[in-house]
Amino acid sequence: MSRPTRGFVGKRRAPRDRRLPPGQYDIGRDFPVLTAEVTPSVRTERWTMAIDGLVRQPGKWTWDELHRLPQEEYRGDIHCVTTWSKFDTRFGGVSVDLLLDQVEPLPEATHVLATSTTGYTTNLPLEHLRNGKAWLVWTHEGKPLHREHGGPVRLLVPHLYFWKSAKWITKLTLLDHDEQGFWERNGYHDLGDPWTEQRYQGD
Amino acid sequence: MTDPRGWRYAEVAEVRHDTPHSVTLCLDVPGRVRHLAGQHYVVRLTAEDGYRAQRSYSVASAPDAPLLELFVERLEDGEVSTYLADVVEPGDELEIRGPIGGWFAWNGTTPALGVGGGSGVVPLISMLRHNSDNFRIAASVRTAEDLPYANELTAAGALIAVTREDFGGRAKGRLTAQELLPLYAPGAVCYVCGSAAFAEAASMLLLDIGVPTEDIRVERFGPSG
Numbered sequence: 001m002s003r004p005t006r007g008f009v010g011k012r013r014a015p016r017d018r019r020l021p022p023g024q025y026d027i028g029r030d031f032p033v034l035t036a037e038v039t040p041s042v043r044t045e046r047w048t049m050a051i052d053g054l055v056r057q058p059g060k061w062t063w064d065e066l067h068r069l070p071q072e073e074y075r076g077d078i079h080c081v082t083t084w085s086k087f088d089t090r091f092g093g094v095s096v097d098l099l100l101d102q103v104e105p106l107p108e109a110t111h112v113l114a115t116s117t118t119g120y121t122t123n124l125p126l127e128h129l130r131n132g133k134a135w136l137v138w139t140h141e142g143k144p145l146h147r148e149h150g151g152p153v154r155l156l157v158p159h160l161y162f163w164k165s166a167k168w169i170t171k172l173t174l175l176d177h178d179e180q181g182f183w184e185r186n187g188y189h190d191l192g193d194p195w196t197e198q199r200y201q202g203d
Numbered sequence: 204m205t206d207p208r209g210w211r212y213a214e215v216a217e218v219r220h221d222t223p224h225s226v227t228l229c230l231d232v233p234g235r236v237r238h239l240a241g242q243h244y245v246v247r248l249t250a251e252d253g254y255r256a257q258r259s260y261s262v263a264s265a266p267d268a269p270l271l272e273l274f275v276e277r278l279e280d281g282e283v284s285t286y287l288a289d290v291v292e293p294g295d296e297l298e299i300r301g302p303i304g305g306w307f308a309w310n311g312t313t314p315a316l317g318v319g320g321g322s323g324v325v326p327l328i329s330m331l332r333h334n335s336d337n338f339r340i341a342a343s344v345r346t347a348e349d350l351p352y353a354n355e356l357t358a359a360g361a362l363i364a365v366t367r368e369d370f371g372g373r374a375k376g377r378l379t380a381q382e383l384l385p386l387y388a389p390g391a392v393c394y395v396c397g398s399a400a401f402a403e404a405a406s407m408l409l410l411d412i413g414v415p416t417e418d419i420r421v422e423r424f425g426p427s428g
Binding site for chain 1: 286290
């Protein structure tokens, strides 16, 4: 338990919103952009989404093929490790479950490495992409997802810190071990649960 | 075993107000891990009832400097930055963790170019202080009084672009590709730091002058009070 900081009261609005994980604040209507690379312009006619690695049948989808799948909407909260959270926001796309069911993960698959068109990577346990917890999304608040926010298509895993929701997603690779991605190699947590404040390695 | 980068207490050794809307804190960190120029620390404040708030701040000091220097822009409704700017005094203890980040970081051995907007120049100051021979720097600010580390930047011959005022013989206006071109040596890694809008514009300028995408490293500041 931290010692109190002399004279610090904070700007709490009582009661604290139960949707807010520890150490986070409500950003309101803003949607900050935090990426480590130059924002790419991804052309949807050339973009593909692939799932490979430990699957019975590797899969690849074009923009049009993805749009022909049954669509879902996520409506809820997102949490960035830089301490802002955004409540009640909407993303539209397809469930990752749907794509995984098509490629049939092998029993030994335990982890996933997500890769973006920029080469950005992030790692997740496979179970955290399963059972209605993850989507590939291309709309936000009913409009096409802006490229600064990962458009045309980004991964959405809203129950984890938002760096796990890889922008400009192009591939998921299923593995039988955890392989660290970009921020994880640079000191960030392998899972990233906002409710237990898994911000950095060792948390 | 305690994580040497984990949470710990540092003593505030010096508090400076170098620009009207900022505070510079020099911290004495016991058992400090040597940082790389460009890395950041997290500062965590705890109220009497256990309420906490934390924010990340770039390190301005060189890796070998005895004290850890953090430059904090004071945001008018910033929960953490107003506390740091208005309340903290020498002798206070602050809970910190770091250094953090391995991507927006420079070891000083290869040529590099830094392009910073506003308080985005702070990590570039650490780079400049670490090895000025290998580092070129461009800074962009709205008004001259808001330029962090103005004296050091001027002394280092930095390109200083003030967007809303004429400054140092340069007419007001945004950075241009033409201005950046002479600062860039092919092969140099370019470090862009600032607001999302600045970072986007500056990366485009670098692409314009022929910097390969993979040689551009970007640190975008979200609003973080």
